[in-house]
Amino acid sequence: MSNSNLPNYLEYKGKYKGIFAWIFSTDHKKIGLLYLYSIMSFFIVGAILGLLMKLELIAPGKTIMEAKSYNAVFTMHGITMIFLIVVPGIPAIFGNFFLPILIGAKDVFYPKLNLLSWWLYIIGAAIALSSQFMNGASPDTGWTFYAPYSFRTQSNVLPALIGAFVLGFSSILTGLNFIVTMHRMRAPGMGWFKMPLFPWTLYGTAWIQLLATPVIGITLLMVVAERVLNIGFFDPALGGDPVLYQHLFWIYSHPAVYIMILPAMGVISEVIPTFAKKEIFGYNAIVISTLLIAFVGYFVWGHHMFTAGMSETSLFAFSFLTFLVAIPSAIKIFNWLATLYKGSIVLKTPMYWAVSFLFVFMIGGLSGLVLGAMAINVHLHDTAFVVSHFHFIVFGGVGFAFFAGIHYWFPKIYGKMYDAWWADTGWIVFFFGFLLLYTPMFYLGIAGMPRRYYDYVPEFHFANILSSFGAFIMIAGLVIIIINLFRSAKNGEKAEVSPWGGQTLEWTISSPPILENFEEIPEIK
Amino acid sequence: MEQDTHDHYDHEGSKLGMWLFIFTELLFFGGLFIVYGVSRYKNGIAFSMSAEELDVTIGTVNTIILLISSATIAMSISSIQMKKAKLTIALLSVTLILGIIFLINKYFEWGAKIDHGLYPGSDVLQQFGNGETLFFGLYYFMTGLHALHIIIGMIFIAVMIVKVRNGKIHADRFVQLENAGLYWHLVDIIWIFLFPLFYLIA
Structure with a gap:
């Protein structure tokens, strides 16, 4: 196989020039890159906000900001990281770029709708972030917008709510687009169970996006109505029920965790077999467990509310289901390990990220089970332990898989190779910093340090210093990774068609791909 | 917008996309139905009393209007398949007019309520209890959101009328109309x- 003579998608001259050739392009690959650049920009903002929090916590008492600013910072950190980065993250970037290629299609089913999704994403992000620049205080509710505080606070919650609502639309439309694409556009011969695993996880994700996101959409609208029209859906003073808000919020926001993690698992399921030089172990089991996670994930939202006031029956049911949903995730871990077993493992940058994903994901998952046990949950609720747990899953899981993916597919996206030495250095620095940042927080949580506080008792000082120090190391790793990729995209060596020896369709077409991916739609045998 | 290379027509696929969107819409309203259910469970008597304030006649008339309009739009889809473009346009126009009548009724219905001081945050409502306040809050929010969907649907239908007239929608290519x-x-x-x-359980 060699690179095609046709112009690739980056060189292709369309109707528009300059930046308009990007922001009005309906090419799924360009849209994927639009998402990559916008999400990375927001990620840098979110990471800086996180770093500011760690800087504040480096010593007890006021270090660099007041309690009020700290509340605003963790709120914006949460909103940016959740709604702008990890929820769209992998599906919008890699899903857009590679889903059509992996199933042998020229584009997604609705290319214009796809572009609209990106525009909605940008508009939603602009609205959400505008809350920072308006008169009045920036939002201080936390990303969860819990009632009744979210309609009592004087801060600019309204733009944040409306921004999140618009972002929800973008997410729904992407999911809808992907489902129809997979139903209607698979290449001839590619049956459902011949589809690679990354598309399968996108399929599960897309259904959650479609069926869970509207619930948060309407819930956020109801909070808007509370603030603007004075309708007391969730206001106890007006007859409403604040716990009902929590239910509705988590009916979306727990499945949203699976929106984040399933595509991450898909990326890992692509990377591991390629570098173990082996077929994935238990393809069917991975597919079925993906769908099971998507399904069972709907029914566990109550475990966020063990201390909020629920009937004992529901407590037991939610705790039981939480343990149940761990099984399909464990099946996947088992399959990945079995794939590595007796494989001819080649350790390259994407593989480093993938195996460290397994490590952090395991810790995140097991600490999730700790929190799923009711009695322990009462002790650990709203402590640093919870923060550590979900950063191991959401940042460890999604972040590591994202970096595995970008280092895996980079040669295909840009047609250039990156500098492997710097990439590996970035990984080890980042990995070390990550562990140093979040591991002490498990201890802090057990010792009783609550989350979302800008201050703590002197006994917690040492662990906090470790954690803040870890944050600096991790950011240093991040800077190395980003600079390396940025430079390599410009000046890297030319990439071959299949630099890693991957077996899926994207490694049969030229790097970078031509405008509609395939000169001829492939037939799958 | 850039390249028109994606000009494939897939009736089944487009319909699938619409169905998925409908699922989304149903869950969107589903959240409201949950809130309604919980609120009603907690304030049963107040909800029953408040429902008496609503005008069952207007509600019934509007129900009949929407049912007829559903029939006319279904007929328009059959008629485009029979290559009767003029009949299609006529039926779509009737649907559109029925939508407008629905909204006019709604306008007078809401107007009368607001004249009586029944709106969220009003002095009149504050004299009643929390249950009544919630009932009317939900009433305005849910019927208001529904009216917004009526407006979106009417825009959709208006575009369809133009497209049938231009010949862009015809017997072999009518998935948008469907x-x-x-x-x-x-x-x-x-x-x-x-x-x-809202109207009948009183």
Whole structure:
């Protein structure tokens, strides 16, 4: 196989020039890159906000900001990281770029709708972030917008709510687009169970996006109505029920965790077999467990509310289901390990990220089970332990898989190779910093340090210093990774068609791909 | 927008997309139905009393209007398949007019309520209890959101009329019209649930 003579998608001259050739392009690959650049920009903002929090916590008492600013910072950190980065993250970037290629299609089913999704994403992000620049205080509710505080606070919650609502639309439309694409556009011969695993996880994700996101959409609208029209859906003073808000919020926001993690698992399921030089172990089991996670994930939202006031029956049911949903995730871990077993493992940058994903994901998952046990949950609720747990899953899981993916597919996206030495250095620095940042927080949580506080008792000082120090190391790793990729995209060596020896369709077409991916739609045998 | 290379026509696929969108819409309203259910459970008597304030006649008339409009849009889809473009346009126009009548009724209905001082945050409502306040809050929010969907549906139908006239929608290529029909039926079915919940259970 060699690179095609046709112009690739980056060189292709369309109707528009300059930046308009990007922001009005309906090419799924360009849209994927639009998402990559916008999400990375927001990620840098979110990471800086996180770093500011760690800087504040480096010593007890006021270090660099007041309690009020700290509340605003963790709120914006949460909103940016959740709604702008990890929820769209992998599906919008890699899903857009590679889903059509992996199933042998020229584009997604609705290319214009796809572009609209990106525009909605940008508009939603602009609205959400505008809350920072308006008169009045920036939002201080936390990303969860819990009632009744979210309609009592004087801060600019309204733009944040409306921004999140618009972002929800973008997410729904992407999911809808992907489902129809997979139903209607698979290449001839590619049956459902011949589809690679990354598309399968996108399929599960897309259904959650479609069926869970509207619930948060309407819930956020109801909070808007509370603030603007004075309708007391969730206001106890007006007859409403604040716990009902929590239910509705988590009916979306727990499945949203699976929106984040399933595509991450898909990326890992692509990377591991390629570098173990082996077929994935238990393809069917991975597919079925993906769908099971998507399904069972709907029914566990109550475990966020063990201390909020629920009937004992529901407590037991939610705790039981939480343990149940761990099984399909464990099946996947088992399959990945079995794939590595007796494989001819080649350790390259994407593989480093993938195996460290397994490590952090395991810790995140097991600490999730700790929190799923009711009695322990009462002790650990709203402590640093919870923060550590979900950063191991959401940042460890999604972040590591994202970096595995970008280092895996980079040669295909840009047609250039990156500098492997710097990439590996970035990984080890980042990995070390990550562990140093979040591991002490498990201890802090057990010792009783609550989350979302800008201050703590002197006994917690040492662990906090470790954690803040870890944050600096991790950011240093991040800077190395980003600079390396940025430079390599410009000046890297030319990439071959299949630099890693991957077996899926994207490694049969030229790097970078031509405008509609395939000169001829492939037939799958 | 850049390249028109994606000009493939896939009737089944487009319809699938519309159905998925309808699922989304149903869950969107589903959240409201949950809030309604919980609120009603907690304030049963106040909800029954408040429902007496609503005008069952207007509600019934509007239900009939929407049911007829669903029938006319379904007929328009059949008539485009029979290559009767003029009849299609006529039936779509009737649907559109019925939508307008629905909104006019709604306008007078809301207007009368607001004249009586029944709106969220009003002095009159504050004299009643929390249950009544919640009932009217939900009433305005849910029927208001539904009216917004009626407006979106009417825009959709208006575009369809133009496209049938231009010949862009015809007997071999009518999936957009069918999707407009699906959407209109969705708007209809949501009303079918709103009507008894607000007007009839008194």
